[in-house]
Amino acid sequence: MRIPVAVTRRMPRWLRVVVATLTLVLGVVVVIRPTTSLDLLAWLIGAGLVLAGLLQLVERPGFDAETDRPSVWRVAGAIVWLVGGVLVLALPGLTVRLVAVVVGVGLLINGVLSVVSGLRRSATLDARIAGISFGIAELVFGVLALAWPDITLLIVAVVFGARLIMGGALELWSVARGEPRAAFRPKTAPGPVRRWTRTVAAVVALALAVGAAVVSGSVHGASPVVDSFYAAPRDVPAQPGRLIRAEPFTRDVPANARGWRILYTTERGDGSAAVASGLVVVPKDGSGPWPVIDWAHGTTGFAQNCAPSLAKHPFESGALFSLDKVVDSGWALVATDYIGLGTAGPHPYLIGPDTAHAVLDAARAAPQLAVAHLGAHNVVWGHSQGGGAALWTGATAKRYAPELEIDGVAALAPASNLPALVDHLPSVTGGSVFASYVAAAYTAIYSDVSFRAYIRPGAQVTVREMSKRCLAEPGVLVSVLHALALTRDPVIFSKDPNTGPLGKRIAQNVPPAGIGAPLLIAQGAADQLVIPSAQSAYVDGLCAAGQQVDYRTYAGLDHVPLVEAGSPAIPDLIAWTHDRFDGVPVAPGCTRRAE
Template sequence: MGGGDGRDLRRYGADMDAGHAADQHGRAPDEAPDEAQATPPVTAPPVTASRATPGRRWASVVGGAVVAALGAVLALRPFSSLAVLVAVVVTGLVVAGVVDLVASSRAARGTPAGTPAAGARLRPVRGLLFLATAAVVLAWPEVTVRVLALVLAGALVADGALDLLAARAARGSARAEAVLGGVAGLLVGVLAFAWPDVTVLVVAVLFGARLVLLGVRAVVAGVRGSTDPLLRPVRSEPRGGWRRVSGAAAGAALALALALVSVGIHRAAPTPDAFYDPPADVPAEPGRLLRSEPFTSAEIPSGADAWRILYTTTRDEDVPAVASGLVVVPTHADGPVPVVAWAHGTTGTASGCAPSVLDDGLAAGAMFVQDDVLAAGWALVATDYVGLGTEGPHPYLVGQAEGRSVLDAVRAARELDVGLADRTVVWGHSQGGHAALWTGVLAPGYAPDVPLDGVAALAPAADLPALVENLATVPGGAMFAAYAIDAYTTLYPDVAFEEYVRPGARLLVRETASRCLAEPGVVVSLGTSLVLDKPLWHGDPTRGAFQERLLENVPSGPVDAPVLVAQGAADGLVLPAAQAGYVRARCAAGYAVDYRLYDGRTHVALVEADSPLVPDLLAWTTDRFADDPAADTCASVPGR
């Protein structure tokens, strides 16, 4: 217990600093040396914290508070602006790098002979990594959010690798902590590369949290009067080491869970198969059937046959294109079958977002009553539009291309020879309501061989400037705004992406536009849209060339067929006031409109199977096929 000359106590201190290494004779630390041949043990004292001067203490406290504040800004407001993001990140990188370099020099001066110094030698490498990352961000010409995100992701990967290298020189809980921290850093860095739009969110928040921790440690060190290294040292058994190991293990487990979720989400992204590839020889004539095959899905009711089709159509200015769609016909129809041409609501703008590609494509496009359509003895012809399933870009809320896709789908469906009648009523919801109205405008001139008996526009995106202006106030509205601005800047050369999307949101917009509303990965887009602390727009979006193109795509031309416009009174996306304004303008121009408002119904709930609209829509369509007179409710439109 108390015998000897103190060698056991000194040897214990040396063992702690040497990471429990064997002594120079190869004996384990707990083996007593032979008294006759014992070599005097290392007598250098353990490394202890040196005391700071008052000036250094205040500098540590003030500097730490500043660093912690910068980290809080970065973690809590990662989307404030690109300039703020760059400034905070660069400042944090420089501070972290300097602290690591200073800490490594102190560690080198205070490390006794025989102490494993691999961990200490990696400290300046880490410091230089942070400083080099800051230099890259500053030196990159016209640094973008994507550049910043990828640079930080690379820094996280390198930081994790350094932790794993440093673990070789550590013992006990310090080694476990370094391994777990390194694994977590690598996984988060890889995830940052895999999900570039959430890199800003995840990396900024994680890096911000690191800065907060660094700042708090600096403040604590200053208050205590210590000059201990501010970043986590790799040593044998730090005080509370196993508690930190538990935290590192939780972080690694979270990173692993995120990695597994990421793999599952990526694998679940819808992808068109070879059916959607156009043949080598494509006729120039629109509405020609190129390919068809039987289609099976849980959404196709019994007593019906279905096919997916590939057909020719045109974009604006008669540019040839190829589109796809579905044709569903009652199995035992008695005579020619009238057609309900369905224009689906927003599913996304990427190629995989076609309803005929998605597992529940009809529901994804807000068609919930196909059973009722078929039970009424009607066929359903549902276009995917150009660019969904087939080669893009998809003309989201671009009226002419949408309307032509609807009309040419009906033409192509007739070539299936499944007994379709020359009677057609168009239904469309949301984006599809916009397409349905444009179908009515275009039909007489573009497709006189497809006479329309009626056009039913359900919560249509008709007043486009009002819709775009409202998206900034709608939870999740940034996703629809991303679809719109991505499509318009792709299709219209005079609409510049950089003019309308602020720098800090450009990466998010591009990545959001690459995802479908029905795929699991949309939760990433939804999450980022909900945490945006300001709109994605750079200034007022309803101005300049974008405003002109939006107005150009408002369906304001004459429609020869009877028109029904249905609107939910509780719709927060397509506002009832804007819809009523659109209908009033139609009425003032001398066009008859049957306008119906449904109390308590939101945007999608308006067309769900239990909506009071459904029986009204079925009865209205029956009247159209029977050539009964259509109602005109212009006199009772709100605001007239």
């Protein structure tokens, strides 16, 4: 059967070539560099939505053979796409997040309409299966679009880019073959092969949607959940360093040790009261009092559920791979989660005084857990973010907690030279994840630092979503995907973060000299994140200020391998810490050793 057509209009050949070529080229650009195009994504999606609506109107499977007109459901779906496209094009200032919402809502509405269309009594079996399958797939993808706005943007960019490439290529092929192009063209009724091919495609789309939903559910479900232990009671003590509550903790605690998680009071850098959580581990054999290692953990994230005490592997998540050696040495461990991880935020990521207070107040509060039998002597350890926190702890201790006995400070690959670190992040694979934590923390804590002023518009949704994911949870794979995509254009900042209010605040949080306890700084010579030259420049500044420091570099070791169990830095750290607890004097001034 042939469907009669009332209107046939030909487009000039030269115009078809120009439009097809531009479409093809634009599609290639979007697919190759989707994140670069995020700033223009609203325009691309708007045009794509309009095109999708027009194609849905003229597509043959959408026609009702009895009336020679497009089915009412297909017309309704086409109108949804057209309205969405016009909305996006009419509002060029629409945020990228809202563009994702438009796409998600459009998918949901079209999904409902497709399911309803498939349930028509007059529909053939293949049309029923195709309509219902496509509809459910659209519903699932619509929900995922709203649940994962940042990854949706990347996928939408690639999908629309692919659509543009195919459309442009097909049009050029059509011109080359000399075929006329019409707004509406006569078409023969589809045969069984074509009809069932569409049905199979619909079922495949449904299977992909279900698979995506299962993966999404497992990723979301695997994220740590903050429980009631971390909630501050109404009668919080006013004094920092007071133990609020404690309960036994066994996850990844060595067999020859006992553990507890604690909640305690602390104080932000501006003097406002806060609550933090942490872990305490002591040897099981013996009665103490145990010398204490005050551990400042490496980066785990910015969101509240990123506390190491909530993670599946609480000690390794913050890069403490040598807890067994701590216990075997007859020492206790007091490990803060910092403010805003576990407890109410925001978390002061790479903000010195706040994290130092959390470390010191954990050392104050933990001895109030009488059953742990903690001693009076402390050595502070920290890695990466925690290395910077350890340096700040040493510089702050005498003023903030003069009653504590701090026998030494060991900073392992510390985040010390913050301007150099932030400047280097665009060169690091995955550096945008750490940059998102910096942006989230500094804009949340400092009123003079604006997120919109420093993060380029096309990357704002991506950066905000990255900052919500913990490094130890499966959802960070989405952030890694974006980080890999951003390697072609890794700059998420619209202007140099080391300038203006943000630059001032970053410089303000460089750990100062004036650490009264013996200081050890260890650095991997092959570190790709905290680069050795930046660390050396920081140490030069300490030495010039008269700070005693034992600076050791380790050939061939990257950022995390420096603190893994097989690293030569670990026995050096253990031996150095034994000397601190034993009161062995350190050499004055600056010493440098390459191990």
